[in-house]
Amino acid sequence: MCGIVGLFLKEPKLEPELGALLSEMLDIMCDRGPDSAGFAVYGAGTPGFVKLTLRGPAGTDFAALGGQIGHLVTPRDTHAVLSVPAAEEAAVRAALARIAPEVRVVGAGNRMELYKEVGLPADVAKRFKLETMSGTHAIGHTRMATESAVTTDGAHPFSTGPDQCLVHNGSLSNHAGVRRLLAREGLSVNTENDSEVAAAYLTYRMRGGDTLGEALEHSLDDLDGFYTFVVGTETGFGVLRDPIACKPAVMAETDSYVAFASEYRALAGLPGIETARVFEPEPAKVYFWDRAA
Structure with a gap:
């Protein structure tokens, strides 16, 4: 069990508040993953x-x-x-x-800066002064380690390409085989964490010419297991759940932002949430928003 949060701002006037908003969301997800945490912020x-x-x-x-x-x-x-x-x-x-x-x-x-450490997510956010950071979008993760040790290397997000990162809730059953494929293609995976394999897989697909959305579509065929991915690029923000979609996920969209969390309570403090379109992302459907579009 882990916690994922993400916030993609459509409204520039909210950009100075990005870090403070994400910090509160991470804090609320502490009990879903108390051993380590991390976040990536896309600033200037x-x-x-x-x-x-x-x-x-x-x-x-x-x-x-x-x-x-x-x-x-x-x-x-x-x-x-x-x-x-x-x-x-x-x-x-x-x-x-x-x-x-x-x-x-x-x-x-x-544009991307990425920070992660062992410890309670609220404490990790304070150590790096997340509340002071501004930007257009950010993703974060609170971890409860199951498949590898509690280390900073094992904490999310994982970044394997320029301005690209991923957070993941779930488990991949074929990550060893995908890891071997990536090694043959010259992409090294440095930890035991299957989430880094997922991040490197997306990098591999994008190096081959895929957009992030296309890479996520291909992952439905090539990655087995149960998973929810939230990903960031220099200008974009994407979400994908596996076809079974057994991991919890909820999203909220307004004219000002798109937000993701493992549980609604992490969204409840966002501005304008009372009039947001709140929904559960559908299984095997790629969601993607891009500031450059």
Whole structure:
């Protein structure tokens, strides 16, 4: 049992409130997943630049690390954001691996920042000051570990492509076979978590030319098990439940936003919820909203 939340804003005036709204939703989902939590926020980006979200051991001196590689690093607890010219991304990653091999890149993209840690979801959100973040959309996850250990590496979201991430509630029965397929295609999966396999599968399909919506459609044929996916891209937000749809899910849509949660109580505090169209997403149906459309 895990908890998923997501919020996609249609109305720009709500963007400064994105983090505060998502933080409350995560807090309410604490009892669905008390061992770890994470979230991805799509905020402002700079054309031609890539944000690398870094994670290091407690006490990592990110400011000194930035000085060593010649770029400003903005710390947030055990994580930090490093913004670099896109043309220098490969060189910066190589420098990080050489200078600070204990520091991991957990997400990359023009707009996405990704944070996750072990602990109560409400505490994780406070550590990273989620309530202060702004943006157009965000997704989050509260985890109750079943298939792998309680570690930061096992926490969601998982990101395997630029500005792309996924949170998942459920279990995949054929993830080992999909993992082998992805390895043959040059996509490595670094944890035991089947959710990272799902994220990498979507990246694989999109590298082959699929849109996110098309990749989600293909997952209905290629991924077995029971699952609910909520995914983010640079400008979009998608939801998919498996054909059986045994995992709880509820959505709310107004002229100002689209919201997802594992339970309605996580939506109850959203502005205008009393007049929202509240519905359960249908099994095996791809839902997708895009700010670029």
